[in-house]
Amino acid sequence: MPKPQAVSQHPSRRAWFVTGPLALVAVTITVALGMTHPNPTGDWATGLLFFGLFALAHAMMLAIDLRRQTFTLNIGEIPFLLGLFFLPPLTLIAGRVLAAIVGHVSRRQPPVKLWFNVANVAAGTSVATAIVVNAGVLDADQPRTWLALVSAMVANQIVTLIPVLMVITLVQGRLSSKELTTTTVPGVIVALINITFGLVVLILLAQSEWALVLLIALVVFFVLAYRSYAQSLRQNRTLSEIYALTRAIADTPHDGTISDVLLKRVREVLQSEYATLWLPKQGRYPEVLLSATADGQGLVDTVGTPQAIREQVFETGASLAVGAKFGDSPFDAALREWGTKDAVVVPLRAGSLVIGCLEVSGRLGDISHFGPGDLRLLEAIAVHAAVAVENSRLVDRLRFDAAHDGLTRLANRRRLTAALDESVAIRTPGEVVAVLLFDVDGLRQVNESLGHAAGDKVLVEVARRLRVSAPSSALVGRSGGDEFVVTLRMETIESAVALAEELRDQIRDQMVFGALTLDVDTVAGVTVHPDHGSDAATLLQRADLAATAAKSVSGGVQLFNPALESRSVRRLGLAGDLRVALDEGQLEVYYQPKVTLHGRRLVGVECLTRWEHPTHGSVAPEDFVAVAEHTGQLGRLTEFVLGEGLRRCREWSVGQQPLPVSVNLSARTLTDPDFPERVRELLDEHQVSPELLTLEIAEAGVLDGTDRPMPTLRRLRDLGVRLSVDDFGTGYTSLAHLRRLPVHEVKVDRSFVQGMATDPGDLAIVNAVVTLSQQFGLTVVAEGVESELTLELLQDIGCQIGQGFLFSRPLPYERLAAWYEAQADPETVQSSEVRRLRAVP
Numbered sequence: 001m002p003k004p005q006a007v008s009q010h011p012s013r014r015a016w017f018v019t020g021p022l023a024l025v026a027v028t029i030t031v032a033l034g035m036t037h038p039n040p041t042g043d044w045a046t047g048l049l050f051f052g053l054f055a056l057a058h059a060m061m062l063a064i065d066l067r068r069q070t071f072t073l074n075i076g077e078i079p080f081l082l083g084l085f086f087l088p089p090l091t092l093i094a095g096r097v098l099a100a101i102v103g104h105v106s107r108r109q110p111p112v113k114l115w116f117n118v119a120n121v122a123a124g125t126s127v128a129t130a131i132v133v134n135a136g137v138l139d140a141d142q143p144r145t146w147l148a149l150v151s152a153m154v155a156n157q158i159v160t161l162i163p164v165l166m167v168i169t170l171v172q173g174r175l176s177s178k179e180l181t182t183t184t185v186p187g188v189i190v191a192l193i194n195i196t197f198g199l200v201v202l203i204l205l206a207q208s209e210w211a212l213v214l215l216i217a218l219v220v221f222f223v224l225a226y227r228s229y230a231q232s233l234r235q236n237r238t239l240s241e242i243y244a245l246t247r248a249i250a251d252t253p254h255d256g257t258i259s260d261v262l263l264k265r266v267r268e269v270l271q272s273e274y275a276t277l278w279l280p281k282q283g284r285y286p287e288v289l290l291s292a293t294a295d296g297q298g299l300v301d302t303v304g305t306p307q308a309i310r311e312q313v314f315e316t317g318a319s320l321a322v323g324a325k326f327g328d329s330p331f332d333a334a335l336r337e338w339g340t341k342d343a344v345v346v347p348l349r350a351g352s353l354v355i356g357c358l359e360v361s362g363r364l365g366d367i368s369h370f371g372p373g374d375l376r377l378l379e380a381i382a383v384h385a386a387v388a389v390e391n392s393r394l395v396d397r398l399r400f401d402a403a404h405d406g407l408t409r410l411a412n413r414r415r416l417t418a419a420l421d422e423s424v425a426i427r428t429p430g431e432v433v434a435v436l437l438f439d440v441d442g443l444r445q446v447n448e449s450l451g452h453a454a455g456d457k458v459l460v461e462v463a464r465r466l467r468v469s470a471p472s473s474a475l476v477g478r479s480g481g482d483e484f485v486v487t488l489r490m491e492t493i494e495s496a497v498a499l500a501e502e503l504r505d506q507i508r509d510q511m512v513f514g515a516l517t518l519d520v521d522t523v524a525g526v527t528v529h530p531d532h533g534s535d536a537a538t539l540l541q542r543a544d545l546a547a548t549a550a551k552s553v554s555g556g557v558q559l560f561n562p563a564l565e566s567r568s569v570r571r572l573g574l575a576g577d578l579r580v581a582l583d584e585g586q587l588e589v590y591y592q593p594k595v596t597l598h599g600r601r602l603v604g605v606e607c608l609t610r611w612e613h614p615t616h617g618s619v620a621p622e623d624f625v626a627v628a629e630h631t632g633q634l635g636r637l638t639e640f641v642l643g644e645g646l647r648r649c650r651e652w653s654v655g656q657q658p659l660p661v662s663v664n665l666s667a668r669t670l671t672d673p674d675f676p677e678r679v680r681e682l683l684d685e686h687q688v689s690p691e692l693l694t695l696e697i698a699e700a701g702v703l704d705g706t707d708r709p710m711p712t713l714r715r716l717r718d719l720g721v722r723l724s725v726d727d728f729g730t731g732y733t734s735l736a737h738l739r740r741l742p743v744h745e746v747k748v749d750r751s752f753v754q755g756m757a758t759d760p761g762d763l764a765i766v767n768a769v770v771t772l773s774q775q776f777g778l779t780v781v782a783e784g785v786e787s788e789l790t791l792e793l794l795q796d797i798g799c800q801i802g803q804g805f806l807f808s809r810p811l812p813y814e815r816l817a818a819w820y821e822a823q824a825d826p827e828t829v830q831s832s833e834v835r836r837l838r839a840v841p
Helices: 011-036 044-059 078-087 089-106 111-134 143-172 177-207 209-251 260-272 307-315 332-337 372-403 413-424 445-449 452-469 493-508 534-551 562-584 621-631 634-651 667-671 673-684 708-719 735-740 760-775 788-796 811-822
Strands: 061-066 069-074 272-278 288-293 321-323 343-350 352-361 431-442 475-480 482-488 512-514 516-518 522-529 558-560 588-595 602-613 617-619 661-666 692-699 720-729 744-749 778-782 801-803
Touching: 011 089, 011 111, 011 143, 011 588, 011 602, 044 078, 044 111, 044 475, 061 744, 078 111, 078 143, 078 177, 078 445, 143 522, 143 788, 177 209, 260 272, 260 288, 260 352, 260 372, 260 661, 272 372, 307 321, 307 332, 307 343, 307 352, 307 744, 343 372, 352 372, 413 431, 413 475, 413 482, 413 634, 431 493, 431 534, 431 667, 445 452, 445 708, 452 475, 452 482, 452 493, 452 512, 452 760, 475 744, 482 493, 493 760, 522 534, 534 558, 534 562, 562 602, 562 634, 588 634, 588 811, 602 621, 602 634, 617 621, 621 634, 634 661, 634 667, 634 673, 661 667, 667 692, 667 708, 744 760, 760 778
Parallel strands: 522 558, 602 661, 661 692, 692 720, 720 744, 744 778, 778 801
Antiparallel strands: 061 069, 272 288, 272 352, 321 343, 343 352, 431 482, 431 522, 475 482, 512 516, 588 602, 588 801, 602 617
């Protein structure tokens, strides 16, 4: 922290322009009085007595602080008036001047101010003395004498007050009317009181010298009473100031202005050059170092003390006061070097924790210093200040928590919605408001296999990557669960999609947590205003739809289009219709043959559900299966397909061979512990041997990174049911993981099979799957066989079974037997052998 510059002394030197003329006036009048007065010096013993009275009067001052200057009024008018009556001119002038020198030197005033005050006293005294000398013989009983003394005292007041105002104007600028009144009125009033009291004393002394005893007793009583009254007044003033300060703090809204109100009030109450609040960095709160100054209109970041003092108070938790009234301190030299005469620093506490410091430095006025009372006052204020700061932080924290996600500290859905509504309300030509929604795939598997703590780490890391990678103008938030949103203004829709792809790549990089390395996939949905919506709720909802659709596209990024919403709305409407369809038997099971690639013999069929809706027509299986999963009807749908497949398996009599059937299972079905028992009951009900049933589970459901499906899979295998991994190759699972799975069959995904003829990479993948699966003793089924070239390639690499349009599309059961008869090669068929099928395009 830079050391602040000390207050410049150059403006104070302008006081010499007033000091010089004052000294000249005083010397001129004094010389003239010495030359013209018949007895200018008189009795020195009486002069010493009055010198003591003058010095005592200087010690009993009334100080008035104005800006950086302190001006004093005292009871010196009383002994001065008596001195005008009893002392010769030179003795009076010498006594007052010497008393002024002693008094100001004892207060260690700088030379400029010291000699100005001395010259001012000398000029005022000489003018007043000249007026009294020219009045002639004085008689305490005569009103003429009273008038002369009052005139002299008034002249002294005027002569001393005008130079003070001139110096203030030269040094600090022109005074306002309020400041002028504050400076002059108290002095005039006190002077009039002192003059009146001095005349009373003079008259009493003229009547009898014993009146002095009564006056002394009266003065002692007055001093004791005044001290008691002043102490009570100070206590009441302190309580009033604390009360006013706490009321001001309480009435201040928690909008960041609490520091302004607090510091200004503290500086005014303690009459300091600086009032400083220091709050070190804590959590998300940055460091605060603000000061209110005597000349400033607002808060500044400069301070009046070195940082070491605040750090000492913060570390020890104890108040620290440095100055003339606090004795020696290790920080005396540092404070003097800083250019500050004294300082008081107290800790701010929140319970037992020190959260910062409150300090005042540089007591205004050259003769004023902070004392123990100021330390106690600041400590009392610090208690209220600490509560105010904590309350302000609490409100800020509540506001922050209301608008941010607790785990990632990103903006939550509420803040995202508010920010989006503000953005779409302002149309900017040539720009769109983009909403990029990222869905972290596989988080559920991480939670189930490694625990929610690991899942939280994944979310925090995704949030960090988005913050780092997103443009600075973007608002990054977590809309809930595993969904994150980035919104910002962009030039085009294409640039929004490109940014989504870039951010998705950043998120998908491997995440390393200690010895653990995770691959977390992510999809993104993109919407823009005004093309896809005019309010935040619509944009977010459609971005969610696009992200769901992105899970089925190769790039993982989907721009919203109206067809997605139509499909979503259609799915929502199908929920009730699916229940009716299951109740009324509207669903139908189709069968797609599975044949050997070399002998082209029928080895089984895959059961596929079809739904012809009365209103919507044919409903895609992925649509009503998704509806079944989200409406709790998946169990009924699975049981229906199993029952139909087993019934047809039992009824099959064509070729005198049984008909093995395959049924697809959802990953959710594997979480049902009662499912294996239900399969056993259906096998018994339809009197079908378990080895004739194959249950196909998608790779993502079997190899989800957890052991959660394993108990169900083992129980199904123990029943004698065959298990198959469907759509193998679409996930990120190593082929070596097949070894630990209780499965019998692997079905290579159609996307690789159909690309074998044109893409060497796809051919290599299929070859690797076939080779390794055969080494593990697993049957390999190739899906999507649609050309003779693909068939030949599969035969060359040793694949055993195929399924696809080259052989047959899915057929109703009634057409399956006809297809079997039509495709059979009768020359090679005997009554007891399996028919060989002809491949017909």
